[in-house]
Amino acid sequence: MNAPLLKVDDLHITLQGDGATFNAVENVSFEIGRGEAFGLVGESGCGKSITALAVMGLLRRPLGLGKGRIVLDGEEIQAASAARLRELRGSRIGMIFQEPMTALNPLSPVGRQIAEMFVLHQNASWNEAMDRAEDALRQVRVPSPERRIKDFPHQLSGGMRQRVMIAIALACRPDLLIADEPTTALDVTVQAEIIDLMAELCAAKGTAILMISHDLGLVANMCRRVAVMYAGRIVESQGAEAIFATPRHPYTKGLVDSLPRLGERSKRGRQRLREISGVVPSIAAYPSGCRFNPRCSSATDICRSTPPDVTALGNGLVRCHHHE
Amino acid sequence: MSDKLLELDDLAVHFHVGSALRGGVKTLKAVDGVSLDIKPGECLGLVGESGCGKSTLALSIMGLQPPTRGRIRLNGHELAARDRMETARTVQMVFQDPYASLNPRQTVRRTLADPLRLHGITNKTEVEHRVMDMMDKVGLRRDRADRYPHEFSGGQRQRIGIARALILQPKLVICDEPVSALDVSIRAQIINLLLELKDEMGLAYILISHDLGVVEHVSDRVAVMYLGRIVEQGGWQEIFEDPRHPYTRALIAAIPDPFHRADAKVARAKAHGEIASALNPPPGCHFNPRCPMKADRCVNEVPALEAVADGHRAACHFRNSAG
Numbered sequence: 001m002n003a004p005l006l007k008v009d010d011l012h013i014t015l016q017g018d019g020a021t022f023n024a025v026e027n028v029s030f031e032i033g034r035g036e037a038f039g040l041v042g043e044s045g046c047g048k049s050i051t052a053l054a055v056m057g058l059l060r061r062p063l064g065l066g067k068g069r070i071v072l073d074g075e076e077i078q079a080a081s082a083a084r085l086r087e088l089r090g091s092r093i094g095m096i097f098q099e100p101m102t103a104l105n106p107l108s109p110v111g112r113q114i115a116e117m118f119v120l121h122q123n124a125s126w127n128e129a130m131d132r133a134e135d136a137l138r139q140v141r142v143p144s145p146e147r148r149i150k151d152f153p154h155q156l157s158g159g160m161r162q163r164v165m166i167a168i169a170l171a172c173r174p175d176l177l178i179a180d181e182p183t184t185a186l187d188v189t190v191q192a193e194i195i196d197l198m199a200e201l202c203a204a205k206g207t208a209i210l211m212i213s214h215d216l217g218l219v220a221n222m223c224r225r226v227a228v229m230y231a232g233r234i235v236e237s238q239g240a241e242a243i244f245a246t247p248r249h250p251y252t253k254g255l256v257d258s259l260p261r262l263g264e265r266s267k268r269g270r271q272r273l274r275e276i277s278g279v280v281p282s283i284a285a286y287p288s289g290c291r292f293n294p295r296c297s298s299a300t301d302i303c304r305s306t307p308p309d310v311t312a313l314g315n316g317l318v319r320c321h322h323h324e
Numbered sequence: 325m326s327d328k329l330l331e332l333d334d335l336a337v338h339f340h341v342g343s344a345l346r347g348g349v350k351t352l353k354a355v356d357g358v359s360l361d362i363k364p365g366e367c368l369g370l371v372g373e374s375g376c377g378k379s380t381l382a383l384s385i386m387g388l389q390p391p392t393r394g395r396i397r398l399n400g401h402e403l404a405a406r407d408r409m410e411t412a413r414t415v416q417m418v419f420q421d422p423y424a425s426l427n428p429r430q431t432v433r434r435t436l437a438d439p440l441r442l443h444g445i446t447n448k449t450e451v452e453h454r455v456m457d458m459m460d461k462v463g464l465r466r467d468r469a470d471r472y473p474h475e476f477s478g479g480q481r482q483r484i485g486i487a488r489a490l491i492l493q494p495k496l497v498i499c500d501e502p503v504s505a506l507d508v509s510i511r512a513q514i515i516n517l518l519l520e521l522k523d524e525m526g527l528a529y530i531l532i533s534h535d536l537g538v539v540e541h542v543s544d545r546v547a548v549m550y551l552g553r554i555v556e557q558g559g560w561q562e563i564f565e566d567p568r569h570p571y572t573r574a575l576i577a578a579i580p581d582p583f584h585r586a587d588a589k590v591a592r593a594k595a596h597g598e599i600a601s602a603l604n605p606p607p608g609c610h611f612n613p614r615c616p617m618k619a620d621r622c623v624n625e626v627p628a629l630e631a632v633a634d635g636h637r638a639a640c641h642f643r644n645s646a647g
Contacts, residue, residue, distance in 0.1 A: 043507045143597075159598045187373035188534055189595045189614075192578035196594075214508050217580035251509075258512035260541035262579055266565055270541065272519075273512040279477040280507055295509075 004031035005073055005175055005208050006055065012066030013050050013059065015283065022283050024063065025051055025232045027310075032176065037199070037209040039219030039240070042229035043280055048212045051229075052178050054078075055210065056093055057085035073175060091121040094169030094207070096198075098181035100161035104153040110164045111137070111149025117171035136167040140197060159190040166198060173205050180212045195222055216255055220244060225316070228252050231281055231291035238316035248318040250296045251276070290321065298322050328400070329495055329528050330362040330385065330415075335394035337380050341603065352603050354380040356552035357394070359629075364495060367522065367529040369543030369560065371536065371575065375602055376549040378532045382498045385530070387411045399495070409443060416489035420501035422481035426473040432459070432484055433469040436491050443492060454491065461524070462487045462517060479510035483517065490521065498530045503538065515542065536579055540564050545635075548572050551602055551610040554629060558636030568638035571595065571611045609640070617642050 013025035025047040032038045042048045053059050055070055057077055070077040072092065080088070089095070097103040105113055114136050115129035124132065130149065137145035140163040153161055162182065169177055179198065183191035199222055202209050213219050219226055220240040227237035228249065236249040247253040254276040264271070278295040281287060287294050293303040300322070308321045337355040342348060355377040362368050372378050383389035385396060387403055396403035398414055419425035426435060436455045445451055456466055462483040473481055482502065489497050502518065503511040515538060522529060533539050539546060540560055547557040548571065556569040567573045574595035595614040600606050606613050612622040621641050629639040 043509060157598050187599065188536075188578045189373065189574050190598055192594055193596065195580075215580065216508075221580040255509060258509065260515065260537040262537050262540055262564065262576070265540055266561060273516050273541070275512045275516060276509040277513075279479060280509065 005034045006032040007071040009069045011051065011054060011068035011070065013054055014064045014066045016062040023232060024283060028234055030227055030237065032208050032210060035206045035208050037211060037223040039211045039223035039226040040229060041213060041216050041219050041226055043214055045280060046229040047232040048229050049180055052180050052210060052212055056089055056095060056178060090117055091172045092175050094174040094177045096165045096169050096179040096182045098184050100165045101153060103165060104161060106153055109150050109152055114167050114171055117168055121172045136171055139201065140167045158186055159194060162186060162194055170201055170205060170207065174207055176208045176210060177202055178210045231286055233291065233319060236318045248313065248323050249320050250298060251292045327363060328361045329364045331397040332358055332360045333395045334359055335384060335396060336392045337384055337389055338392040350603050353552045354602060358554055360547060362496065362528050364528055365526050367531055367542055367544050369539035369546040370530055370532045370549065371534065371539055371546060372549035373534060373599055375599060377552040378549055379500060382500055382532060385498060386415055386417055413443065413492050414494055415496045415498065416492065416494040418485050418489045418497060418499045418502050421505045422478055422485050425485055426481060428473055431470050431472055435484060435488055439491050458487045458491050461521065478506050479513055482506060482514050496528045500532045504535065536575060551600065551605050553610065553639065556638040562633065562636040568632050568643040569640045570615045570617050
């Protein structure tokens with residue numbers, strides 16, 4: 001019971017290109033307990049999405065799995081066969097992607113796409129599966145589900161499509177839901193509702209969540225623990241509340257300080273936002289040592305020469321030579 | 325001369341969509357009776373979700389989309405009567421996507437010099453001087469002038485976009501989601517730059533954004549749009565501390581809240597359901613199907629934008645009752 005549901009251990013993902021091999025993800029390790037919501041935060045290109053793809057066994061060339069293990073409930077995913085992975089996806093791991101229009105089949109009614117899950121993974125008949133699809137739509141609060149199951153994806157709004165995605169992902173009561181930027185394409189008021197819905201359904205079904213986003217606030221709101229990735233490595237991981245209150249890595253600190261926060265201006269007047277200088281490095285030109293060093297205000301010689309190791313700190317970890 | 329830089333009076337932009345043969349022609353009221361004004365040097369935050377008409381409104385002010393009804397006055401002169409070139413010298417725009425809004429085949433120098441030449445500045449030394457001066461102002465290195473957009477990062481491209489908007493020294497700049505396409509760690513740089521330039525050049529901004537954190541930080545006044553209408557407007561402090569329209573409250577409540585700033589009142593303010601189609605908006609108050617305070621009156625009667633306090637107006641029948 002104490003063994004984590006998902007254990008990612010020293011994961012490396014390689015990227016082939018321009019006649020060279022790059023490490024797109026390095027030394028990534030984290031655990032997710034049963035029913036726990038875990039967030040992975042980072043900017044575009046930091047490797048968070050391909051980490052999720054690796055967990056689902058969906059890495060395709062030019063990406064490849066390097067060193068490391070991914071263990072789902074005692075089963076090593078990186079060693080599983082393609083057929084076994086197909087079984088796992090959908091039944092034990094559900095997925096929600098950023099843009100529901102490209103993730104849904106445009107030529108198939110949404111009811112059928114949900115029903116497929118029951119037919120494929122639970123040997124249900126199509127008739128039975130269609131009834132259950134209607135229930136599933138009702139659970140994600142799509143109005144008049146009896147009519148909506150016949151609709152094609154293009155007939156639904158963005159929020160409704162994302163609800164359909166949630167219905168598909170959670171149809172077989174998976175142990176783990178991977179949500180990759182599930183609300184980035186949605187309007188803010190709709191986003192709030194979808195997030196609440198996801199959290200509520202996962203809590204009811206005991207599904208753990210791996211939530212991936214660039215929005216630290218959103219993730220911290222939904223998840224108990226958060227890991228921050230930068231340039232292919234996890235630089236910090238902590239409890240969600242602590243990451244805002246006491247960020248330990250200069251990058252996390254920079255992020256937390258750089259965003260205008262609602263209510264700050266009324267309290268303190270308009271302060272100049274603190275900037276993180278420089279730009280996100282490209283994968284072909286990762287700096288040596290700590291990858292954040294060219295942008296870090298407290299960088300010293302050791303930061304430029306030696307990559308920092310992970311230091312365990314209380315409930316989390318930090319990868320910095322100068323952590324406090 | 326009026327003391328208002330820009331005045332919109334009952335501005336409406338309607339589109340006709342569909343075909344007479346299939347289901348008939350419908351009218352899409354993208355902007356429906358918007359009145360606003362902006363003083364020189366002021367920043368107006370324009371908030372709303374996709375499809376609410378904020379970008380159409382921006383195009384109208386730029387003179388790129390003729391209004392169906394209403395008037396746009398720039399510096400006290402009717403926009404319709406103004407020459408396109410003259411408008412360009414007064415209003416400019418910064419776009420959301422710095423990857424799509426720059427010509428990939430033009431160097432920075434040319435991107436910045438072309439508007440000057442078009443507007444009659446032909447003296448080479450002066451053009452060069454102004455281009456270099458502008459590059460300094462937006463924080464681009466002078467030796468990068470002969471590079472092409474693809475050689476720059478997203479944040480730097482947005483700096484080029486800002487430089488292009490400012491090279492003619494406009495009075496008003498419309499920033500349409502200026503940071504939402506940028507990496508999170510770059511956004512603060514651009515927001516700070518916009519604020520510095522505003523003070524330095526005495527610019528007025530219309531900041532279109534759905535990110536309320538940014539809007540609160542930058543704006544002097546805020547207008548909230550929903551399905552073509554302004555539902556609330558006022559000073560930034562009034563909008564954020566004493567929002568009177570349930571939609572404004574829903575927007576604020578929708579922001580992730582890792583600090584547990586919100587109390588139960590805000591949690592209840594969340595909107596339900598989805599934004600109606602602008603082709604077929606609900607009768608009465610457009611927000612009524614999603615509103616937690618809905619009453620019969622909201623379906624039957626369109627609420628007018630009426631004053632709650634000096635300079636603070638809300639279009640809600642219940643603007644004076646607490647949420």
